[in-house]
Amino acid sequence: MATQHTHRPNFGRQVADCPRCTELVAGAEPIAWGSRPAPETPTATTTKHNHQVVFGRRIDGCPRCAELTAGAEPVRWAPSRREREQQDDALRAAAIREHFAPNGPHSTATCGPVCTFGDW
Structure with missing residues (x-):
């Protein structure tokens, strides 16, 4: 996980006393926007x-x-809207299953419905 900025977004302008800005100046990779992976472009001609x-x-x-x-x-240059929604739903369902797994971070004995409120 990258260090957080100590200031509000200023779209590319560096702040002298911000540790994240210092990392970026030193060559750290910027954080990618969005949660979806980039669509795959066809490799075969x-x-x-x-x-x-x-x-x-x-x-x-x-x-x-x-x-x-x-x-x-x-x-096919990009997935259809239906395919993207199905991928998002599958990822969300996997995260919920992992959350409530017997050996996961929250078993059903220690976690209730309040823990995941708003995740759907």
């Missing part, structure tokens, strides 16, 4: 279309359209 792409419409004589017709997977 695919055959290019030889025409202007009209989504869902296949053109005769195009090698990429022929691949798609034969069953090739379409290129």
